[in-house]
Amino acid sequence: MQVDSLILGAGAAGMMCAAQAGPSTLIIDHAKAPGEKIRISGGGRCNFTNLHTDPARFLGQNVHFHKSALSRYTQWDFLDLVTRHKIAWHEKTLGQLFCDDKATQIVDMLRAEMAQAGAQLWLQTSLVDLSHDGTRFTAQIEREGKRHSVSARTLVLATGGKSIPKMGATGLAYDIARQFGHSLTETRPALVPLTFSDQRFAAISGVSAPVVATANGTAFEEALLFTHRGLSGPAVLQVSSYWAEGDPITVDLLPAHDLAETLKTARQTHGKRNVTTTLAEVLPERLVDHLSTELSLAGNVGDLSDKRIDEITTRLRHWTLTPTGSEGYRTAEVTLGGISTDRIDSKTMMSRDVPGLYMIGEAVDVTGWLGGYNFQWAWSSGVAAGRAI
Ligand code: FDA
Numbered sequence: 001m002q003v004d005s006l007i008l009g010a011g012a013a014g015m016m017c018a019a020q021a022g023p024s025t026l027i028i029d030h031a032k033a034p035g036e037k038i039r040i041s042g043g044g045r046c047n048f049t050n051l052h053t054d055p056a057r058f059l060g061q062n063v064h065f066h067k068s069a070l071s072r073y074t075q076w077d078f079l080d081l082v083t084r085h086k087i088a089w090h091e092k093t094l095g096q097l098f099c100d101d102k103a104t105q106i107v108d109m110l111r112a113e114m115a116q117a118g119a120q121l122w123l124q125t126s127l128v129d130l131s132h133d134g135t136r137f138t139a140q141i142e143r144e145g146k147r148h149s150v151s152a153r154t155l156v157l158a159t160g161g162k163s164i165p166k167m168g169a170t171g172l173a174y175d176i177a178r179q180f181g182h183s184l185t186e187t188r189p190a191l192v193p194l195t196f197s198d199q200r201f202a203a204i205s206g207v208s209a210p211v212v213a214t215a216n217g218t219a220f221e222e223a224l225l226f227t228h229r230g231l232s233g234p235a236v237l238q239v240s241s242y243w244a245e246g247d248p249i250t251v252d253l254l255p256a257h258d259l260a261e262t263l264k265t266a267r268q269t270h271g272k273r274n275v276t277t278t279l280a281e282v283l284p285e286r287l288v289d290h291l292s293t294e295l296s297l298a299g300n301v302g303d304l305s306d307k308r309i310d311e312i313t314t315r316l317r318h319w320t321l322t323p324t325g326s327e328g329y330r331t332a333e334v335t336l337g338g339i340s341t342d343r344i345d346s347k348t349m350m351s352r353d354v355p356g357l358y359m360i361g362e363a364v365d366v367t368g369w370l371g372g373y374n375f376q377w378a379w380s381s382g383v384a385a386g387r388a389i
Pocket of ligand 1: 008009010011012013014028029030031034035036037038040041042043046047048049125126127158159160161163164167168169170171172332333334360361362363371372373374375376378
């Protein structure tokens with residue numbers, strides 16, 4: 001069969017692209033349903049964008065690359081689409097927008113937009129072979145045990161990154177990009193819990209606290225959660241994107257509290273009280289118990305010298321930890337790195353070397369913060385390519 005455009009991957013970016021492209025578009029996916037990551041995202045409510053979307057909240061080797069697409073199709077444009085489809089939404093925190101009801105409303109919306117544009121969606125379809133004769137792409141694809149040969153003027157790589165292989169994530173976009181001479185930047189799991197080989201936090205698993213976590217100079221003020229295997233919670237997921245194996249992270253356990261003042265006051269008013277009891281007024285009790293050996297917190301608050309108070313305060317506000325690893329692609333929300341943006345046109349997402357080849361979404365070396373930024377990149381890059389093809 002002959003089509004104008006063949007899109008590989010019916011996830012967030014691929015569907016958005018198909019919804020913008022002309023009617024002669026075939027979008028294929030090996031999964032049973034399109035947009036599976038949308039369905040499970042945001043605890044089933046899909047954090048579909050962020051009001052504070054800004055290029056500074058994205059990582060990639062070229063920090064300017066994503067500016068064009070994000071400014072041509074913004075969070076307001078996507079919100080407008082959501083509103084037109086009468087999907088009720090709310091802001092949870094930090095500009096994060098979620099569906100009031102369920103994430104599948106976003107999938108249904110994209111399916112409706114694709115149908116209106118005339119795109120054909122083939123599910124449970126795999127790519128078997130791909131070639132290019134300089135003007136057209138020829139793909140051998142398999143659907144329900146039958147082979148089809150598809151000739152397309154443009155080919156869009158939208159198969160995402162490597163995170164959650166159980167959900168069907170593959171490195172297909174990377175392999176094809178490489179086949180056509182594009183280079184890849186180093187990939188690693190991001191927005192992922194960090195682990196310690198000694199499981200030192202197992203006893204306080206489930207405890208959480210508002211903190212400022214910092215890795216390699218980038219800090220996030222959000223919640224931290226102790227887990228059996230290490231650290232999680234939004235603060236840690238965020239810094240994981242800036243962390244590499246061997247690096248320390250720093251945690252300020254009392255960002256909104258003048259601990260030295262609290263201890264000095266308690267020294268005068270409740271001198272006979274244990275240091276741990278005093279600390280448990282501002283930190284979770286189980287966390288204080290855990291820290292009491294490491295920080296030698298035994299004794300009464302009345303016996304603390306100014307020097308010792310400064311020492312305790314510094315330790316709690318600059319708690320330095322060196323995770324041994326991360327939970328990996330098994331649970332990572334995204335893949336950091338990907339197809340290098342060096343040879344991609346930022347306005348259209350088309351290869352500068354292979355006319356007609358487009359790369360969008362998570363497969364490309366653009367990674368957003370936690371909070372709806374990654375979907376916004378999928379929408380913006382999908383629209384950029386969809387309008388161009
Ligand atoms: P995406 O992964 O969505 O789609 C790729 C598609 O390609 C899939 O349908 C897959 O089946 C298909 N595919 C892969 N290999 C193939 C092959 N070999 N052949 C055929 N098809 C193939 N982001 C956000 O902004 N807000 C949020 O709330 C969340 N929440 C969230 C939760 C969880 C658990 C995860 C794992 C991720 C998130 N994310 C998120 C991240 C977000 O899901 C992600 O950034 C986008 O889905 C990326 O969109 P893409 O279209 O690029 O890839």
